[in-house]
Amino acid sequence: METSVATAVLCIVGGGIAAQVLAARLRIPAIVLLLGVGFLVGPVLGWLHPSAEFGPNLRPLIGLAVAIVVFEGGLALDFRELRASGEGVLRLTAFALPINFVLGTLAAHLIGGMMWGPASVFGAILVVTGPTVILPLLRHARLERRSAAFLKWEAIVNDPVGAILTAVVIEILVEVPNHTAEEAVGSLALHLAEGVLVACGLGVGSALFVASAFRHDLVPETLKTPVLLALALVAYVVPNLLMHEAGLIGATVFGIALANRHVPGLGELRRFKEALVVLLVSCLFVVLTADLDVAVLGKLTLPILGLTAAVLFVVRPAAIWLATLRSDLSWRERLFVGWIGPRGIVAAAVAGLAGPRLSEAGYAGGDLIQPTVFAVIVATVLAHGFSLGPLARRFGLSTAADTQRLAVVGASPWASDMVIALHQAGVPVVIIDIYPGAMLAAREAGVPTLQAELLSRSAEEGMADHPPDHLLAATRDELYNALVCTRLAPEIGRERVYQVAPSQNHLLHADTGVSRDARGKVFGDADASFDALAGRHEAGWRFVVSDPAAIAQRDNIHLLAIKADGSLEFVSVDHEANEAVLGDRMLILQAPGMAKFDADDRIAMMPA
Numbered sequence: 001m002e003t004s005v006a007t008a009v010l011c012i013v014g015g016g017i018a019a020q021v022l023a024a025r026l027r028i029p030a031i032v033l034l035l036g037v038g039f040l041v042g043p044v045l046g047w048l049h050p051s052a053e054f055g056p057n058l059r060p061l062i063g064l065a066v067a068i069v070v071f072e073g074g075l076a077l078d079f080r081e082l083r084a085s086g087e088g089v090l091r092l093t094a095f096a097l098p099i100n101f102v103l104g105t106l107a108a109h110l111i112g113g114m115m116w117g118p119a120s121v122f123g124a125i126l127v128v129t130g131p132t133v134i135l136p137l138l139r140h141a142r143l144e145r146r147s148a149a150f151l152k153w154e155a156i157v158n159d160p161v162g163a164i165l166t167a168v169v170i171e172i173l174v175e176v177p178n179h180t181a182e183e184a185v186g187s188l189a190l191h192l193a194e195g196v197l198v199a200c201g202l203g204v205g206s207a208l209f210v211a212s213a214f215r216h217d218l219v220p221e222t223l224k225t226p227v228l229l230a231l232a233l234v235a236y237v238v239p240n241l242l243m244h245e246a247g248l249i250g251a252t253v254f255g256i257a258l259a260n261r262h263v264p265g266l267g268e269l270r271r272f273k274e275a276l277v278v279l280l281v282s283c284l285f286v287v288l289t290a291d292l293d294v295a296v297l298g299k300l301t302l303p304i305l306g307l308t309a310a311v312l313f314v315v316r317p318a319a320i321w322l323a324t325l326r327s328d329l330s331w332r333e334r335l336f337v338g339w340i341g342p343r344g345i346v347a348a349a350v351a352g353l354a355g356p357r358l359s360e361a362g363y364a365g366g367d368l369i370q371p372t373v374f375a376v377i378v379a380t381v382l383a384h385g386f387s388l389g390p391l392a393r394r395f396g397l398s399t400a401a402d403t404q405r406l407a408v409v410g411a412s413p414w415a416s417d418m419v420i421a422l423h424q425a426g427v428p429v430v431i432i433d434i435y436p437g438a439m440l441a442a443r444e445a446g447v448p449t450l451q452a453e454l455l456s457r458s459a460e461e462g463m464a465d466h467p468p469d470h471l472l473a474a475t476r477d478e479l480y481n482a483l484v485c486t487r488l489a490p491e492i493g494r495e496r497v498y499q500v501a502p503s504q505n506h507l508l509h510a511d512t513g514v515s516r517d518a519r520g521k522v523f524g525d526a527d528a529s530f531d532a533l534a535g536r537h538e539a540g541w542r543f544v545v546s547d548p549a550a551i552a553q554r555d556n557i558h559l560l561a562i563k564a565d566g567s568l569e570f571v572s573v574d575h576e577a578n579e580a581v582l583g584d585r586m587l588i589l590q591a592p593g594m595a596k597f598d599a600d601d602r603i604a605m606m607p608a
Contacts, residue, residue, distance in 0.1 A: 074255020130344015
């Protein structure tokens with residue numbers, strides 16, 4: 001028994017993380033590979049049978065993992081986003097949900113051939129769009145902020161509501177035949193009210209407790225994450241004792257309420273939980289897919305495949321189109337949101353419970369719910385996962401660029417001239433400073449600017465519309481540069497944040513200098529400090545973007561390579577520079593008195 005459980009855990013964790021790493025390298029949605037791994041180790045090879053290895057403990061464990069996932073999703077919902085997208089969010093959560101339920105039920109009955117009972121359960125399950133799928137896709141595709149808010153809020157809010165709706169429909173189907181209508185409705189209303197009220201109360205109460213305890217330093221740093229996870233599980237388990245699936249509301253409300261308390265230090269804790277959620281989502285998709293029975297897959301008949309196609313091409317688009325009539329959403333946003341609606345973990349988990357319960361209650365067709373829902377999950381993950389990015393770019397709803405984006409902090413004269421040269425060479429760049437006058441030259445040259453303190457909330461909102469792939473802290477204050485790099489490294493990537501070299505080279509010593517954990521990578525060589533770059537600039541040196549072979553003079557300083565595929569590679573003392581290849585261009589600090597090159601030499605040069 002111990003060996004079988006160990007093998008199962010190895011397949012789940014190892015296969016899930018391997019799929020995540022491979023998907024990141026191939027730049028494809030990870031969910032696609034996770035489903036593939038689950039099918040491979042489960043129904044295909046027979047290495048993993050989660051229900052057999054974990055027995056009756058499997059479903060409770062899945063529920064606890066889902067609770068942490070929806071809690072972390074709630075932490076991503078900031079009410080400040082509603083200022084620009086509030087009406088659209090309301091339409092997608094309050095109006096589209098019941099329309100989706102009705103249309104999904106009709107499609108299941110008329111196209112899938114299900115009886116009305118199972119059809120209504122299927123319709124209730126499909127009102128959810130999983131945050132476990134949507135959030136990774138949004139990070140990968142880089143939607144503009146408003147469209148991303150629509151999909152994110154809809155997925156996270158509708159997940160628990162859809163689970164509750166499914167539970168209510170099942171209770172009606174199972175309990176009404178055994179009781180009078182008045183008794184059944186009264187009992188159901190009581191359980192629903194108790195579950196929802198307790199869930200909301202626990203969620204908000206837990207958030208208030210955490211905010212107060214953390215601000216008054218009542219919880220040691222090492223215990224903050226365990227406290228959050230424990231409270232999230234409490235907010236999930238207790239309401240479930242009163243109403244099935246009410247715990248998802250508790251966990252979600254806890255996350256949303258906590259996110260909008262703006263507790264200091266919560267960002268660092270959130271990043272740990274994001275990593276934990278990646279692990280949990282990987283394991284959940286592998287488990288749920290591997291647990292499918294080959295006999296269940298054999299029930300994918302033509303009516304079920306037709307129902308799956310109807311959900312993709314009719315039910316979801318029609319529901320969103322009707323719900324957003326006469327709203328402030330543009331036609332592009334309505335078409336885009338109407339198409340993108342992948343289902344995820346909650347739909348799979350609820351379907352795995354709903355089907356057997358209906359079958360036990362004697363409803364014919366209850367065994368069709370699980371294979372049909374999984375068919376929809378696979379179809380939506382594949383169709384929406386691969387089409388989200390291209391469709392967003394086609395409709396102008398994506399902030400992604402062909403070339404990686406660079407944010408430069410500090411609008412000194414030399415930094416302004418550098419970003420102007422990059423901008424003229426077609427590199428997406430933004431310059432950030434608190435003084436508007438310092439950015440005047442860059443603004444007049446057409447360079448995007450952001451007047452804000454980079455570590456403030458307003459800067460966070462401003463950068464959300466155009467998130468950078470790389471950051472260069474180029475102010476005169478070396479400690480501030482290090483602080484900026486340390487703060488943004490977990491979000492952008494530690495290998496993608498740079499700062500100008502410190503004025504004293506010994507600070508870069510491996511043993512006695514400033515730790516790499518407390519600073520960014522050095523921009524250029526160890527002698528390229530702020531004062532050194534400013535001095536050269538005042539002496540007539542100029543920034544040039546050129547073919548590396550066009551300017552080979554010894555005095556030139558190479559700073560940044562713009563690769564043929566649009567990626568940026570910085571020259572730094574903290575890593576070895578790659579060899580330039582055909583098609584690459586180089587940002588160079590050019591010594592004065594050198595000949596200027598024209599366009600035929602493929603030079604984009606800043607005027608002296």
